Amino acid sequence: xxxxxxxxxxxxxxxxxxxxxxxxxxxxxxxxxxxxxxxxxxxxxxxxxxxxxxxxxxxxxxxxxxxxxxxxxxxxxxxxxxxxxxxxxxxxxxxxxxxxxxxxxxxxxxxxxxxxxxxxxxxxxxxxxxxxxxxxxxxxxxxxxxxxxxxxxxxxxxxxxxxxxxxxxxxxxxxxxxxxxxxxxxxxxxxxxxxxxxxxxxxxxxxxxxxxxxxxxxxxxxxxxxxxxxxxxxxxxxxxxxxxxxxxxxxxxxxxxxxxxxxxxxxxxxxxxxxxxxxxxxxxxxxxxxxxxxxxxxxxxxxxxxxxxxxxxxxxxxxxxxxxxxxxxxxxxxxxxxxxxxxxxxxxxxxxxxxxxxxxxxxxxxxxxxxxxxxxx
Amino acid sequence: xxxxxxxxxxxxxxxxxxxxxxxxxxxxxxxxxxxxxxxxxxxxxxxxxxxxxxxxxxxxxxxxxxxxxxxxxxxxxxxxxxxxxxxxxxxxxxxxxxxxxxxxxxxxxxxxxxxxxxxxxxxxxxxxxxxxxxxxxxxxxxxxxxxxxxxxxxxxxxxxxxxxxxxxxxxxxxxxxxxxxxxxxxxxxxxxxxxxxxxxxxxxxxxxxxxxxxxxxxxxxxxxxxxxxxxxxxxxxxxxxxxxxxxxxxxxxxxxxxxxxxxxxxxxxxxxxxxxxxxxxxxxxxxxxxxxxxxxxxxxxxxxxxxxxxxxxxxxxxxxxxxxxxxxxxxxxxxxxxxxxxxxxxxxxxxxxxxxxxxxxxxxxxxxxxxxxxxxx
Numbered sequence: 108x109x110x111x112x113x114x115x116x117x118x119x120x121x122x123x124x125x126x127x128x129x130x131x132x133x134x135x136x137x138x139x140x141x142x143x144x145x146x147x148x149x150x151x152x153x154x155x156x157x158x159x160x161x162x163x164x165x166x167x168x169x170x171x172x173x174x175x176x177x178x179x180x181x182x183x184x185x186x187x188x189x190x191x192x193x194x195x196x197x198x199x200x201x202x203x204x205x206x207x208x209x210x211x212x213x214x215x216x217x218x219x220x221x222x223x224x225x226x227x228x229x230x231x232x233x234x235x236x237x238x239x240x241x242x243x244x245x246x247x248x249x250x251x252x253x254x255x256x257x258x259x260x261x262x263x264x265x266x267x268x269x270x271x272x273x274x275x276x277x278x279x280x281x282x283x284x285x286x287x288x289x290x291x292x293x294x295x296x297x298x299x300x301x302x303x304x305x306x307x308x309x310x311x312x313x314x315x316x317x318x319x320x321x322x323x324x325x326x327x328x329x330x331x332x333x334x335x336x337x338x339x340x341x342x343x344x345x346x347x348x349x350x351x352x353x354x355x356x357x358x359x360x361x362x363x364x365x366x367x368x369x370x371x372x373x374x375x376x377x378x379x380x381x382x383x384x385x386x387x388x389x390x391x392x393x394x395x396x397x398x399x400x401x402x403x404x405x406x407x408x409x410x411x412x413x414x415x416x417x418x419x420x421x422x423x424x425x426x427x428x429x430x431x432x433x434x435x436x437x438x439x440x441x442x443x444x445x446x447x448x449x450x451x452x453x454x455x456x457x458x459x460x461x462x463x464x465x466x467x468x469x470x471x472x473x474x475x476x477x478x479x480x481x482x483x484x
Numbered sequence: 485x486x487x488x489x490x491x492x493x494x495x496x497x498x499x500x501x502x503x504x505x506x507x508x509x510x511x512x513x514x515x516x517x518x519x520x521x522x523x524x525x526x527x528x529x530x531x532x533x534x535x536x537x538x539x540x541x542x543x544x545x546x547x548x549x550x551x552x553x554x555x556x557x558x559x560x561x562x563x564x565x566x567x568x569x570x571x572x573x574x575x576x577x578x579x580x581x582x583x584x585x586x587x588x589x590x591x592x593x594x595x596x597x598x599x600x601x602x603x604x605x606x607x608x609x610x611x612x613x614x615x616x617x618x619x620x621x622x623x624x625x626x627x628x629x630x631x632x633x634x635x636x637x638x639x640x641x642x643x644x645x646x647x648x649x650x651x652x653x654x655x656x657x658x659x660x661x662x663x664x665x666x667x668x669x670x671x672x673x674x675x676x677x678x679x680x681x682x683x684x685x686x687x688x689x690x691x692x693x694x695x696x697x698x699x700x701x702x703x704x705x706x707x708x709x710x711x712x713x714x715x716x717x718x719x720x721x722x723x724x725x726x727x728x729x730x731x732x733x734x735x736x737x738x739x740x741x742x743x744x745x746x747x748x749x750x751x752x753x754x755x756x757x758x759x760x761x762x763x764x765x766x767x768x769x770x771x772x773x774x775x776x777x778x779x780x781x782x783x784x785x786x787x788x789x790x791x792x793x794x795x796x797x798x799x800x801x802x803x804x805x806x807x808x809x810x811x812x813x814x815x816x817x818x819x820x821x822x823x824x825x826x827x828x829x830x831x832x833x834x835x836x837x838x839x840x841x842x843x844x845x846x847x848x849x850x851x852x853x854x855x856x857x858x859x860x861x
Contacts, residue, residue, distance in 0.1 A: 118515035123731060125515045134732055135508035138495035140810050173550045173705065174727035180705040208704040301728070326703055327585040328550065328557040348815065350551035351678070354500060355511055356733075433517050438725065 116428060119467045120435035121251045121281055121409035121450040126359075127366060133358040141354055142346030149361045150341040150352065156364035160283060160372070161298050163290035169334050170360070172353040175280040175301025177329060179208040182245070182276055182297060184326035189213030191242040194235060194273075198226040198257055199250030200439045205278060209245075212325050217241075223442060224398045226257050229265055236270045243274040243296075248282035252438040254411035254448065255399050256286065263293045284367060285379045285408035285452050375457060376407075382456045382464055383407040386449060389468050393475070394483040398446055408452040411437075413445055415480055420444060422478050430470035493805060496844045497812035498628045498658055498786035498827040503736075504743060510735040518731055519723030526738045527718040527729065533741035537660060537749070538675050540667035546711055547737070549730040552657040552678025554706060556585040559622070559653055559674060561703035566590030568619035571612060571650075575603040575634055576627030577816045582655060589702050591619075600819060601775045603632050606642055613647045620651040620673075625659035629815040631788035631825065632776050633663065640670045661744060662756045662785035662829050752834060753784075759833045759841055760784040763826060766845050770852070771860040775823055785829040788814075790822055792857055797821060799855050807847035 118125055139146050150170070157168040171177065187193055187209060195206045197220040206216045219227035219235060232244075244266055246257050263275045274296040279288060283300035290298055324330040333349045340347035367375065387405060390397060390412055398411035414423060420436045424447065427434055435450070437443035449471075455463035476484050495502055516523050527547070534545040548554065564570055564586060572583045574597040583593045596604035596612060609621075621643055623634050640652045651673040656665060660677035667675055701707040710726045717724035744752065764782065767774060767789055775788035791800060797813045801824065804811050812827070814820035826848075832840035853861050 115514045118517055120517050122728065123515050123518065131512035131514070134511040137492045137508070138500050138502045140495055140497050140812065141500065142812075143810060173554070174729070176727035177550065177705045180703065183704065211700070211702065211704040211707070323588070325588065326557065326706075327560065327588040328554045329703075329705070330588070350553035351499065352551070353733075356730075433520060435517065435519075 116431045116433045117455075117463055117466060118433050119450050119455065119463065120433060121254075121448050122452070124450055124453040125455050125461075125463060127363070127454050129366070130359045130362045133362040134355050136355050136358040139354055139358075141352050142348070146354055146357070147341060147344055147346050150357050151344045153357060153361045153364055154338060154342045156361070156368055159368050160364070161279075161288045161290045161295075162292065162372075166290055166298075167335070167338065169331070169338055170352070170357065171329075171334060172350070172356070173328075175299070176204070176208075178278070178280070178299035178301060179205050180212075180326055180329040181331070182243075182299065183209045183212040183214060184324055184329050185320075185331045186274060186276070186297070187212060187214040187242055188320055188322045189325075190215060192217060192239050194219070194232075194239075194241045194244040196227045196232065196244065196246050196257065196262070197221060198247055198253060198255040199223070200252035201247045201250050201278060201280075202245075205245055205247070214242075221255075223439060224253060224255065224400045226255050226404055229261060232262060233265060233269060236266065236273070241270060241273045243276050245276045245278060247278045248286060248288070249280075249406040249408065251281040251409065251448075252411075253398050254406045254409050256282075256404055256406040259288070259295065260293045263295055267294050281406065281408060284375070286406070287372075287376050370457075378459075379407040379452070379456050382451050382459075383410070386410050386451055386464060386468065392483055393472070408450065408456075410449045410451070411446055412449070414447065415475075415482065418475075418478055418480060420447065423447060423474060426474040426478055427470050430473055432467050432470040434467070434471075493808045493810045494832075494840055494843060495810050496827050496832065496840065497810060498631075498825050499829070501827055501830040502832050502838075502840060504740070504831050506743070507736045507739045510739040511732050513732050513735040516731055516735075518729050519725070523731055523734070524718060524721055524723050527734050528721045530734060530738045530741055531715060531719045533738070533745055536745050537741070538656075538665045538667045538672075539669065539749075543667055543675075544712070544715065546708070546715055547729070547734065548706075548711060549727070549733070550705075552676070553581070553585075555655070555657070555676035555678060556582050557589075557703055557706040558708070559620075559676065560586045560589040560591060561701055561706050562697075562708045563651060563653070563674070564589060564591040564619055565697055565699045566702075567592055569594060569616050571596070571609075571616075571618045571621040573604045573609065573621065573623045573634065573639070574598060575624055575630060575632040576600070577629035578624045578627050578655060578657075579622075582622055582624070586622075594618075598632075600816060601630060601632065601777045603634050603781055606638060609639060610642060610646060613643065613650070618647060618650045620653050622653045622655060624655045625663060625665070626657075626783040626785065628658040628786065628825075629788075630775050631783045631786050633659075633781055633783040636665065636672065637670045640672055644671050658783065658785060661752070663783070664749075664753050747834075755836075756784040756829070756833050759828050759836075760787070763787050763828055763841060763845065769860055770849070785827065785833075787826045787828070788823055789826070791824065792852075792859065795852075795855055795857060797824065800824060800851060803851040803855055804847050807850055809844050809847040811844070811848075 154168045193209050193214045193216050195218045197218050209216050219231050221227050249256050266273050277298045279298045279300045337347050337349045396413045399405040435448040437446040531545045570586050570591045572595045574595050586593050596608050598604050626633050643650050654675045656675045656677045714724050714726045773790045776782040812825040814823040
């Protein structure tokens, strides 16, 4: 057992989040063949359960070993052909990176880049959609670097009305399982997420687009030509080999998906909204300023907050850690040193008896006081 | 806890192998920030320890989340420029796949394809090296589909003499930690391996080649432009972000690397040779035929064996499993139904008190007998 387990500090950052004991136990599942009946059943069921998380009946989940970033490679290498135009809505650092990924595979990126703490407006999107025929539009649902939440339902509606052939791609890394996402009802073509691995969840339409592409797929590991037969096989409860799946992680995923789908998702979303309100109300009461321009564009799974002058990361983060809570520094390159981030997702929210958020807020208050910040304490 | 833990069958396939209890415990390390001091220290140390496994002082390890297949994408997208020639030595299924990966990224593949159970000869390699200027040669050290072991030392020597600019790339997925690999001494330019994730271990020379490439890197997630600063940062014991690393897997990797490097590697290689001899001697005594043409080209971490007529996979594999041992079916597409594979790597070999191999051989004998196979039983 690693030494960190003996003095565990709560990991209250916008991912990795705190894990349920049963999920961690599944991580140490004894070695099992990736083509054994036991594992095939777990993998197949996980693929099915993923559809429920984003309310899709026809979507084709992909469960592939890799970081969330690999999901971008899947989008860029499978759905965008060289020289096709892609509209990237930029509400923070991850818009920049997704753009770089698309350009690597030959896509031509047009960005609407919002000021830090803001998001592209519907009007801006509408105007730019008139200028070109875009193969796809990408939306960072929650930009983890700013905590800004985009309204994917409204944007999808606009795109479907104005440019119905444009694929609506949602980067849901920091939102799937936290925010409401109705793939089929809202007309989303692809939703990707991650949990140390990339989960891409494209519906039939997207697969059709993929099947109609003319240029060869420009990645090997990320290619749906390689992965689609594997997903179909496991869902049909057959084993098939392209690359060895991360067996233990998929047992853990299965455990987590069963937990998540055991209560109505609507309740889960409400819980996240409620806990987010509790954190953000407290931050405002303390007189601290948040990154998102307004509360209605703030994510429900995380909170990004400016340090109150003259405090810095070097003061606050170690002080909070000394109170056994780990929060995160800034990530947006332009202002990374000026703010911190608190994650409030998963069991820290859905199992309030654990008191994770209370302990986090308490540690934050004590730390601020110890550092001489007194406004509203 | 998953139900498989209660009726665990030994996983004696050529990967995933049986894991040490301490490695599994590390898999359930409580959530830890990927930029925390604790994790940075574990990640940095793991990068250093990897050099020891392949005897390199100057090599640059990359530890990236993904299947072993992603290692091919790293080679093909970072080291090979479009239209450059690559010589692929094919000793089984994995030579075909590596070729497909290189071609995806624009490399021009020439293959020397050995008959099943054989490997390209030094003479064939020497002759083909005279025909073109190859950017790289790839060698599957152990082809997991056939159990054929290639002599990377001899091949590297030949290439360095005859075509010194050609990069020597070793696919060590089924050999690193089992077979002797001396990167610096033998002049290997890149060794890749996997353990539910790709570990690429290129030395300084390869990084130089990478830095001199003219065409842009054609992958995003696999690009060393993105990963090199991260590896340098963690080794210098600083956190840095490109994509979230698989924290728990890296704790497990660290635990395993410390175990492996706690005894001289020479002893480890000898143990694997000895246990491989025990398995192969038994197979021969039973009158069964192995895939590799001769014992001197058979891998030490696995054994591939033809079913004795009239037995098939449908007879033998479930029967062995009913004796609590999981062995693997065939993987080489041309003859997949005709043979089975036993893995003998890691703790099943280095900790003989566990009796994994004895139990496996015993289960195999009992199963063959039950199925009516009597020759030499």
